Amino acid sequence: MTTIVLLAVTGLGLAALYFLAASGLTLVFGLADVLNLAHGLLVSVGAYTAWVTATSLGGSHPSTRDIAIAVVAGTAAGALAATVVEVTMIRPLYQRTFEQILITVGLSLAGVALLQIVWGTQPLTFPKPAWTATVSTIAGMAVPNHSLILIAAAATVLIGLTLFLRHTRIGLIVRAGVQDREMVIALGVNVRTAFTVVFAIGGAAAALGGALGGIYFGAIDPSQGAALLIFAIGVVIIGGKGSITGTAVAATVVGLLQQFVNYYAAAGAGDLCVIALLAAVVLVRPQGLAGGKTA
Amino acid sequence: MKSLLHRAWPVAVAAVLAILPFSAVDIPVLFDGPFAQPGTLQLLAMCLIFAGVVQSYDLQFGRTGLMSFGHALYFAAGAYPTCVLVRAGWPLWQAAAAALCAGTLLAVVLGAIALHTDGIGFAMVTLAFAQAGTLTITLNPAGLTGGDEGLVLNGPGLPAWLTGVTNTANLYWLALAYVCAAVAVVWLLMASPAGRIITGVRDDTRRVSVLGLNSYVVKLSVFTLSGVLAAAGGIVYVLTTGGVSPHVASTAFTLTLLVMVVIGGPGTRWGPVLGAVVYTYLDQRLTAVSGAVSVSPGTPGWLAGLLSQPLLLLGIVFILLVYFAPGGLSALRPRKSFGRTDTTPPGDFQKARRRVAKLRR
Numbered sequence: 001m002t003t004i005v006l007l008a009v010t011g012l013g014l015a016a017l018y019f020l021a022a023s024g025l026t027l028v029f030g031l032a033d034v035l036n037l038a039h040g041l042l043v044s045v046g047a048y049t050a051w052v053t054a055t056s057l058g059g060s061h062p063s064t065r066d067i068a069i070a071v072v073a074g075t076a077a078g079a080l081a082a083t084v085v086e087v088t089m090i091r092p093l094y095q096r097t098f099e100q101i102l103i104t105v106g107l108s109l110a111g112v113a114l115l116q117i118v119w120g121t122q123p124l125t126f127p128k129p130a131w132t133a134t135v136s137t138i139a140g141m142a143v144p145n146h147s148l149i150l151i152a153a154a155a156t157v158l159i160g161l162t163l164f165l166r167h168t169r170i171g172l173i174v175r176a177g178v179q180d181r182e183m184v185i186a187l188g189v190n191v192r193t194a195f196t197v198v199f200a201i202g203g204a205a206a207a208l209g210g211a212l213g214g215i216y217f218g219a220i221d222p223s224q225g226a227a228l229l230i231f232a233i234g235v236v237i238i239g240g241k242g243s244i245t246g247t248a249v250a251a252t253v254v255g256l257l258q259q260f261v262n263y264y265a266a267a268g269a270g271d272l273c274v275i276a277l278l279a280a281v282v283l284v285r286p287q288g289l290a291g292g293k294t295a
Numbered sequence: 296m297k298s299l300l301h302r303a304w305p306v307a308v309a310a311v312l313a314i315l316p317f318s319a320v321d322i323p324v325l326f327d328g329p330f331a332q333p334g335t336l337q338l339l340a341m342c343l344i345f346a347g348v349v350q351s352y353d354l355q356f357g358r359t360g361l362m363s364f365g366h367a368l369y370f371a372a373g374a375y376p377t378c379v380l381v382r383a384g385w386p387l388w389q390a391a392a393a394a395l396c397a398g399t400l401l402a403v404v405l406g407a408i409a410l411h412t413d414g415i416g417f418a419m420v421t422l423a424f425a426q427a428g429t430l431t432i433t434l435n436p437a438g439l440t441g442g443d444e445g446l447v448l449n450g451p452g453l454p455a456w457l458t459g460v461t462n463t464a465n466l467y468w469l470a471l472a473y474v475c476a477a478v479a480v481v482w483l484l485m486a487s488p489a490g491r492i493i494t495g496v497r498d499d500t501r502r503v504s505v506l507g508l509n510s511y512v513v514k515l516s517v518f519t520l521s522g523v524l525a526a527a528g529g530i531v532y533v534l535t536t537g538g539v540s541p542h543v544a545s546t547a548f549t550l551t552l553l554v555m556v557v558i559g560g561p562g563t564r565w566g567p568v569l570g571a572v573v574y575t576y577l578d579q580r581l582t583a584v585s586g587a588v589s590v591s592p593g594t595p596g597w598l599a600g601l602l603s604q605p606l607l608l609l610g611i612v613f614i615l616l617v618y619f620a621p622g623g624l625s626a627l628r629p630r631k632s633f634g635r636t637d638t639t640p641p642g643d644f645q646k647a648r649r650r651v652a653k654l655r656r
Contacts, residue, residue, distance in 0.1 A: 035415045037550070089614070101362075101415075102557055102617045105550050110610025112547075117600040117607065226546065230426045233419045241416075268434040275427040279408050282420055286411050 005141045007259050013147030013216060015255025016154030020209030021232035022239070022247050023161060024082075024202015030178035030242020032195055034100045038085065038107035039206055040229030044115055045081045046207025047126075047220040050074035054127045064129050071211045078207020079200045086199040091192065108226065115222035123221040126214035133218075146216045153212055154251075157205050161244050164201075170194045178242035231258075234274055238281045240288025249289055253277070309475050315339065316464035327583075333463035338579055340463070340470040340535050342572045344528055345555065347470075347477035349571035351524035352552045354481050357562030358490075359517045360497035364418045364549050365425030368405075369522035371544035372398040373529025375432065378446045378539050379439050386452040391530045398526025399519060406518035410511055413500075422546055429544045445540030448533055457534055466535045473531045477524050478568065484520075493517060497562075554613050560623030569624055574609065581605035 025039050054062045054070035062070070085107065093099045132149065135142040165171035173194040176184045185191055213228065214220045235254055239246030254274050262270035281288065316336060321329040328335055348370055355361040373394045380390035409420040435442035456465050484490050492513055495503045500510050533539050542548060551574070559570020585602030601607065620627055 029415065033415055035418055092618075097415075098362075099617055099621065101418075102553075103614055105553060106610045106614035106617065109547070109550060109554070109606045110614070113604035113607035113610060117604050230422065230546065234423050237416065237419050237423070266434075268430055271430050272427055275423050275430075278420070278423050282411055282416075283408055286416070 002141065003263075005143065007263055008256065009143040009147045009151075011256040011259030012252065013144070013150040013255070014259055015251045015253075016147075016150040017209050017213050017216065017228065018231050018235050018255055019154045019248055019251035020150075020157060020205045020212070021228050022235040022251060023157065023205050023244060024198070025206075025229075025232050026236045026239060026242055026244070026247045027174065027178075027198045028195075028202055029236060031174060031181065031191070031198055032100075033097050034090070034104070035233075036104050036199075036202075037101065037229070038104040038111065039202070039232070040225030040227075041108050041111040042078050042082055042203045042206040042225070043210035043213070043228050044111070044220075044222065044225035045203075046074035046078040046210030047214045047224065048074075048115065048119065048210075049077035049207070050211035050214055051124060051126060051220055058127065060125070060127045062127050062129060064131070067127075067129055067132075067215070071208065074211035075204050075208040078210070079204035081207075082203020083196065083200045085203075086196050090199070091196070094192065112222050112226065119222065121222060123219040125219050126217070128215050128218070132215050146212075150212050150216055153208060154248075157208070158244065158248050161201070161205075165244060170197050174198055231274065234278045236288075237278055238288060240290035243288065243290030246288055246290025305478070309471070312339075312343075312471055313468065316467055331464075333460045336463045336467040337535070338576070340467045341579060342575045343467075343470040343474040344532050344535060345552075345575040346568040346571040347474035347531075348525055348528035349552055349555045349559075349567045350474070350477045350481050351521045351528065353556050353561060353567040354484075354521045354524070355517060356553070356556055357560075357567065358481070358485060358497060359493050359514060361514060361518065362414075362418045362553075363409075363421040363518075364546060364553075365405075365409075365421030365423075365428075366521075366525055366552055367544050367546070367548035368421075368425040368428040369398050369402055369525040370529040370532070370548070371428055371432065371539075372401050372522075373526030374533040374539045374543055375440060375446075375529075377530045378448050378533050381448060381450040381452050382446065384450055384452060387454060387457070387534075390452065394530055395523060395526055398529070399523050402519045402522025402526075403515070406515050406522070410514050410518065422549075425544065425546060425549060429541060429546075432541045432544050440541075443541060445538055445542075447538040458537075470531055470535060473527060474568070477528070480520070480524065482564070554609070556623075558613065558616060558623055560625035563623070563625045566623050566625035573624070577609060578605050581608065 021039065021043055024042075025036060028034055028036050028039075050067075050070040050073060053073040054067055057069060058066035089103050089107070090100050093103065132146050135144050136148065137143075165175055170193070173184065173189055173191060176189075177191050177194060181191065209228070210220075210225065213224070217224075231254065235247055235250045238254065239248075239250030254277070257277065258270035258274050260270070261273045262268065265273075315330045318330040326335045326338070330336065330339075348366075352363075352366045355363055355366070376394035376397050377387075377390045380393055381387055385393075405421075405424045409417055409424065412420050432440045433442055434440075440446065456462055457469070485493065492503065492508060495506075495508075496510050496513050503510050503513070529539075529543070532543070555570040555574045556567050557570070558574055559568065560566025581602055582605055585599060585605075616623070
């Protein structure tokens with residue numbers, strides 16, 4: 001029983017990471033049909049900014065306050081990087097989806113190379129306060145703190161995004177744009193601003209995932225973002241494009257499936273299971289679990 | 296006469312390439328030694344292999360409009376089984392045949408599933424499938440694939456004329472034969488009635504369906520053929536480099552192929568080949584130059600670092616190309632032939648303009 005709870009909580013932690021990385025991806029994809037391959041890079045931007053901040057503030061044993069500042073700095077850096085990329089590189093190619101994707105391809109290749117030049121190819125140990133590596137006892141069950149942090153962060157982002165999509169004007173434009181972009185543009189609504197905002201929010205969420213992922217995995221390396229991106233893409237397909245709720249459900253399924261199968265079958269089998277699930281979803285329900293509903 | 300020239304010059308290019316291993320010509324800066332030297336031949340062989348693989352990728356991408364992010368999987372499906380089976384003691388030709396079958400089967404099955412989606416969805420699904428390949432390879436089932444370390448090609452079934460530094464010329468010819476075959480298959484296919492249908496699927500899938508043709512079958516056939524050509528490239532690659540590493544199955548590898556196609560010009564006659572040769576050459580040379588630079592004293596550290604990761608420079612050049620040369624390298628030269636991106640005025644117009652300029656003077 002203890003094992004099951006432990007697996008469930010770490011699986012949910014992983015799911016939270018996938019949700020953070022996938023939420024921006026699915027909105028950008030839903031709104032503009034752009035598959036942002038540089039999204040993994042935004043994860044790394046968050047992770048490395050947090051690493052630099054935490055190391056310079058508190059060395060290898062930062063306090064809780066230091067790590068909180070580091071995570072906030074990472075998230076802000078992700079939002080900033082996403083905004084800069086959108087405004088300077090994606091926006092000039094407005095409605096040229098294919099070229100936009102190519103730009104993100106170039107960015108992802110060059111960005112990882114840059115990370116490798118500056119910080120090397122080897123993993124860096126992520127500095128973290130001692131309590132993040134221990135367990136809390138909830139209702140007699142021991143659960144690891146690093147997973148709890150991720151779950152709390154993802155839940156906050158999920159609630160925040162849902163409120164944003166349902167109760168703000170930009171959220172309304174995003175929901176309408178995901179359903180029928182041409183119609184929204186034809187009605188004279190400025191989709192570009194909404195797109196920039198979605199891009200920035202997605203970047204912030206991905207970077208938050210990167211920074212917290214550093215705590216979760218204990219180390220960061222330049223290829224981590226790309227590896228996470230692949231599962232995030234799987235989550236987007238399974239969840240259905242442009243759907244935050246679908247993404248949350250899909251991330252939970254994928255995280256739990258991966259964790260349980262990896263433990264009970266063989267290490268790595270869980271990852272393959274996720275891809276088999278994806279193939280099944282594509283065959284049976286190509287529009288994904290949510291099938292066109294945004295929030 | 297003109298059409299004869301048009302047809303003859305690809306053959307002429309191939310003929311020149313075929314006699315290169317006998318040439319003592321030495322181009323100082325571009326290559327380390329004369330063409331006959333194994334190092335130079337190896338570099339050229341890599342360029343040729345990638346030219347063939349990129350041609351296979353362009354068959355999907357530039358010709359049919361299918362953007363796959365998992366082409367590396369089919370390349371690896373040629374490379375890995377060949378390497379594993381030769382190590383297990385199989386004769387090379389049997390191992391290669393088995394690898395080709397594996398590549399074909401994989402392409403048919405995965406293509407049949409992935410083609411239920413289109414556009415970006417297709418890109419995402421193929422990416423996920425390729426990731427399954429990478430995972431399987433790094434998991435190292437039964438110690439077969441060598442995990443992260445990769446495999447070295449050796450075994451009793453390997454013919455002597457394909458091994459050893461002295462036989463690099465044979466490998467070079469093999470690579471040349473492969474690229475000629477890949478280019479010929481794609482060009483002949485596209486010149487045939489089937490090629491028209493493929494172009495139709497790219498430009499207007501719905502219209503092709505209205506004409507009563509099954510676009511799914513067309514796409515799946517193209518996907519399979521493209522996968523087989525990539526697998527063949529993987530086999531030649533494993534022989535040329537004498538081994539294989541998980542990198543050849545990675546998403547980054549597919550993205551590199553995409554970059555090569557876009558640099559050259561998707562869906563054009565020479566673009567993919569040109570893009571692959573330019574990219575592979577720069578990639579290999581920059582790495583070599585960085586090795587030389589970093590040992591020489593007095594080099595600033597940032598320069599050595601910059602050169603050690605060629606992808607940074609290549610990635611930036613690629614982004615600039617997407618902005619400023621959307622049709623790729625092959626769209627840069629003025630063309631008389633028809634094409635969607637062609638904006639060059641016809642020859643007569645040029646002549647008239649020159650005459651007007653003369654009169655003004």
